[in-house]
Amino acid sequence: MPAQVVVGTQFGDEGKGKIVDRLADRSDVVARFNGGANAGHTVVVGGERFAFRLLPSGAIRGRQVAIGNGVVVDPDQLLSEISLLEKRGIEVKLWLSDRAHVVLPYHKVLDGAERALKGRLSSGSTKRGIGPCYGDKVMRTGIRVGDLLDKSLLAEKIETYFPLKERLLKSYGLDVGTTKEELLEWCLNSGSRLSRYVVDTSLLLNKALDQGKNVLLEGAQGTHLDIDHGLYPYGTSSNPTAGGACTGTGIPPTKIDQVIGVVKAYTSRVGEGPFPTEIHDDLADWIREKGGEYGTVTRRPRRCGWLDLVMVKYSVRVNGVSSLAMTKMDVLGGLRKVKVCIAYEFQGDRLEEFPSNPRILAECRPILEELPGWEDLPPAKWIETAKAGYESIPKNARSYIEYVEEYTGVPVSIVSLGADREATIERT
Numbered sequence: 454m455p456a457q458v459v460v461g462t463q464f465g466d467e468g469k470g471k472i473v474d475r476l477a478d479r480s481d482v483v484a485r486f487n488g489g490a491n492a493g494h495t496v497v498v499g500g501e502r503f504a505f506r507l508l509p510s511g512a513i514r515g516r517q518v519a520i521g522n523g524v525v526v527d528p529d530q531l532l533s534e535i536s537l538l539e540k541r542g543i544e545v546k547l548w549l550s551d552r553a554h555v556v557l558p559y560h561k562v563l564d565g566a567e568r569a570l571k572g573r574l575s576s577g578s579t580k581r582g583i584g585p586c587y588g589d590k591v592m593r594t595g596i597r598v599g600d601l602l603d604k605s606l607l608a609e610k611i612e613t614y615f616p617l618k619e620r621l622l623k624s625y626g627l628d629v630g631t632t633k634e635e636l637l638e639w640c641l642n643s644g645s646r647l648s649r650y651v652v653d654t655s656l657l658l659n660k661a662l663d664q665g666k667n668v669l670l671e672g673a674q675g676t677h678l679d680i681d682h683g684l685y686p687y688g689t690s691s692n693p694t695a696g697g698a699c700t701g702t703g704i705p706p707t708k709i710d711q712v713i714g715v716v717k718a719y720t721s722r723v724g725e726g727p728f729p730t731e732i733h734d735d736l737a738d739w740i741r742e743k744g745g746e747y748g749t750v751t752r753r754p755r756r757c758g759w760l761d762l763v764m765v766k767y768s769v770r771v772n773g774v775s776s777l778a779m780t781k782m783d784v785l786g787g788l789r790k791v792k793v794c795i796a797y798e799f800q801g802d803r804l805e806e807f808p809s810n811p812r813i814l815a816e817c818r819p820i821l822e823e824l825p826g827w828e829d830l831p832p833a834k835w836i837e838t839a840k841a842g843y844e845s846i847p848k849n850a851r852s853y854i855e856y857v858e859e860y861t862g863v864p865v866s867i868v869s870l871g872a873d874r875e876a877t878i879e880r881t
């Protein structure tokens with residue numbers, strides 16, 4: 454069977470976790486391909502809430518899950534997620550890539566220091582060590598999960614790399630926080646606790662596909678945070694886009710046949726950078742409170758704005774999105790009018806495409822189309838609506854969805870009307 458990929462089409466937090474949980478009911482394996490503990494994916498099942506940073510959201514259903522080579526792994530975070538799920542009676546069947554890189558304690562110290570030093574060019578990182586860890590990967594000074602199980606290679610790496618970090622941090626007026634010996638000990642200990650999960654994930658994922666199994670690939674973050682296709686330098690350090698699903702798992706493009714782009718009915722952003730459709734009045738607070746728009750990892754209030762279709766159209770292109778999953782339609786319920794951005798105005802010109810230059814984007818004024826709003830319903834009513842099917846969604850909400858389909862040229866195959874697993878409609 455070919456694999457399916459789930460990606461975020463905005464700045465992250467689109468509701469990927471919820472959609473992956475939903476699609477996991479017919480998947481045999483669910484694999485994460487990028488990012489690290491900067492992600493926060495929330496799934497709600499019958500009022501019970503599960504939050505993941507590293508484990509794929511398919512874990513709740515007891516599926517085989519995998520963490521691909523493209524992920525950066527914080528061992529303590531991963532082990533704590535596994536133990537939390539096991540305490541809730543869910544067995545975690547995990548394949549952890551031996552090629553995935555390890556987030557080391559000094560990566561977090563560097564992340565905090567560099568975030569402060571970058572000033573206005575900082576993306577406002579989650580301080581989980583993501584940038585410095587991917588930085589080491591690219592500089593070829595990283596430690597991989599497999600290294601944790603090879604004492605002599607590990608010791609040689611730490612002996613060589615540790616002084617480099619020590620010098621760098623010293624230049625910032627900071628201390629590494631550990632000694633070389635303590636770091637080696639921490640790595641070996643992490644390795645022994647993780648060893649039972651460590652495998653060649655690409656081999657097993659490809660075997661599963663060859664055996665006709667369904668493999669679902671879960672992206673973290675969103676297209677506009679992508680290191681290549683996102684709003685540089687205001688994004689993250691990995692590839693949350695569909696191509697990242699191949700490099701981040703070792704599954705070739707020829708084995709992927711569907712890309713599901715998750716789009717929130719409005720836009721949110723945690724962190725810094727230009728955001729053309731951002732709302733600056735009380736309405737932003739209303740959306741934030743109603744939508745619970747606070748960072749899952751850092752609890753920072755998320756900036757909120759109207760749905761930016763220029764951004765989404767760009768994401769459809771760079772990911773090859775085959776269908777969209779539209780989330781949080783319930784949150785906009787109760788507004789008399791809703792707006793969507795269909796183009797930008799820049800220095801008197803109309804821009805139809807998302808610019809690469811953040812300075813230009815900061816000067817873009819959104820050209821907004823106003824659409825009629827729909828009623829507000831309590832969560833239980835939205836669940837009833839979901840059970841009754843697409844035609845029972847308020848008419849203006851359907852028109853909004855159909856407007857997005859028309860603009861992007863892609864069908865909206867999933868509509869989410871609440872955080873709960875049940876508040877979901879799949880259109881066939």
Ligand code: GDP
Nearest residue numbers: 466467468469470493494495781869870871872
């Ligand atoms: P992710 O990072 O893309 O997985 O998204 P997050 O989990 O960080 O943020 C999405 C938040 O919205 C979570 O708290 C979800 O439980 C919640 N959520 C997902 N879909 C819906 C929806 O359709 N309606 C509402 N009200 N909440 C939703």
Ligand code: IMO
Nearest residue numbers: 465466491492493576578579673674689723724
């Ligand atoms: P999920 O998977 C929203 C943002 C941070 C910051 C920038 C870089 O839950 O959608 P980093 O720590 O990666 O170096 O931070 O990216 N960011 C996210 N924003 N959702 C996420 O993940 C994010 N992961 C990183 O706020 O602006």
Ligand code: MG
Nearest residue numbers: 466493494749
């Ligand atoms: Mg999130």
